[in-house]
Amino acid sequence: MYDALRFLGSGDSCLVVEFADSIDMEANLRLQNLRRELSARNIRGVREYVPTYRSLSVYFDPMAVSRARLEEAIGAALGSFGADVRGDRRVLAMPVAYGGEFGPDMENVSRHTGLPEEEIIRRHTGRDCYCYMLGFTPGFSYLGGMDEALETPRLENPRVLIPAGSVGIAGRQTGAYSIDSPGGWQLIGRTPLKLFDPSDEMNPTLISPGDWIRFVSVSPEEYRSIASEAASGRYVPVRAVEEAGSDVVHG
Numbered sequence: 001m002y003d004a005l006r007f008l009g010s011g012d013s014c015l016v017v018e019f020a021d022s023i024d025m026e027a028n029l030r031l032q033n034l035r036r037e038l039s040a041r042n043i044r045g046v047r048e049y050v051p052t053y054r055s056l057s058v059y060f061d062p063m064a065v066s067r068a069r070l071e072e073a074i075g076a077a078l079g080s081f082g083a084d085v086r087g088d089r090r091v092l093a094m095p096v097a098y099g100g101e102f103g104p105d106m107e108n109v110s111r112h113t114g115l116p117e118e119e120i121i122r123r124h125t126g127r128d129c130y131c132y133m134l135g136f137t138p139g140f141s142y143l144g145g146m147d148e149a150l151e152t153p154r155l156e157n158p159r160v161l162i163p164a165g166s167v168g169i170a171g172r173q174t175g176a177y178s179i180d181s182p183g184g185w186q187l188i189g190r191t192p193l194k195l196f197d198p199s200d201e202m203n204p205t206l207i208s209p210g211d212w213i214r215f216v217s218v219s220p221e222e223y224r225s226i227a228s229e230a231a232s233g234r235y236v237p238v239r240a241v242e243e244a245g246s247d248v249v250h251g
Contacts, residue, residue, distance in 0.1 A: 001027040005078075007071055008055075012062050013047075015070050020054040025144070028132050031056045032210035037077040043070070051209045053132050053142075091128060091212045093238035094176070096167050097223035098124075098189035105155070105186040109169060112152045120188065121217050123147040128212045129174055139178030139196035139205035143213055146174045158184030165191045167215070178205065192227035193237055206237065 001020045008016040017034070020027035028051075035049045035056055045065030050057040058070060098121045099106040106117055113120065129143035146169070154170045159182060162168075166177045168185030177183060178195035195206045207213065218226070229235035 001030075007067075007074075009067070010057065013060055015058045015060065015067055016055050017058065017074060018055040023053045023132070023144070025130065027054050028130075029210075034074065034077055035209075037080055038074065041073065041077065043073055046070075051133055052135075089128075089212050089242045090208075090210070091214050091240045091242055092207060093214045093216050093240075094167075094191050094193060095216050095218040095222065095226055096125075096189040096191050097218055097220050100220070102190040102220070102223070103167075103188040105168070106188050108155075109150065109152045109186050109188055113149060115149065120150060123150055124174070124188065125215045125217050128214050131207055131209050131211045131213060133209050134205060134207070136183075137177070137179050137181050137196075138198070139207065140181075141175045141178070141195075141207045141213070143174045144172070146172060148172065150174075152186050154184040155186060158182055162187065163190065165193065165195065167191060176207075190223070192223050192230055193235075194230050 001024050002018070006018040008018055010016050017031065019031050031051055031054070035051055038046070038049060038058070043065065045061045045063075046058060047061060048059040050059065058074075060070060096102075099117050106120065109115075109120055110117055115123070124147065127145055127147055129145045131141050132144055133142050134140060135142060150169055151172050152169045162177050162181060162183040164177055164179045166183075166187045167189040168175060168177070168183070168187045170185040175185065176191055176195055193206060197204055197206075226235055
């Protein structure tokens with residue numbers, strides 16, 4: 001993480017606030033805090049905040065606010081929360097049916113890691129994973145913090161179509177496909193939750209950058225029951241807010 005953040009121009013209507021030159025948890029926590037603080041301040045002329053692994057892009061109307069004014073507002077916002085960025089964690093419990101028809105690459109992951117399917121599931125559900133950013137498709141989550149023993153490279157030949165909800169591994173990351181799309185991640189399971197809903201104008205994505213995801217193994221029968229409830233709008237995802245410093249490893 002940089003000692004001092006960098007302001008980078010990206011055209012005349014976007015200011016990039018860069019916190020680090022590599023993937024860094026502390027930098028990402030800091031930029032997520034900045035995003036929330038700036039959003040709460042409702043700065044005139046700002047159109048959108050887009051977080052990445054290590055930077056925050058601020059899209060604005062140059063006729064309504066100047067870059068200099070934005071840099072001033074960003075500095076003031078950073079000063080409001082100081083050096084301690086590890087606040088309370090928003091945790092989403094994500095049910096996942098693993099293996100079989102839901103996880104066609106489970107055997108690949110087992111072969112690469114040398115772990116049996118049961119151990120892969122135990123390790124994948126054994127740690128809460130942090131959402132650094134959304135990208136690739138609307139609502140696709142890039143999650144860090146997965147058990148290192150599960151690291152597996154992407155498929156040599158990506159699939160043309162992957163079902164929405166598929167949960168996969170790519171290198172040290174895990175994540176969930178939010179819509180039907182092409183992709184090359186190793187698929188180990190699928191969640192019945194609806195991760196992207198364009199009809200919800202306020203909150204179209206179930207996962208937000210800065211959230212923590214707690215994978216929960218469910219049976220195929222439980223998967224289908226939750227999927228049915230989710231399709232009809234009767235299923236309410238389980239969320240919790242946990243105090244800073246609570247253990248991210250669970251049983």
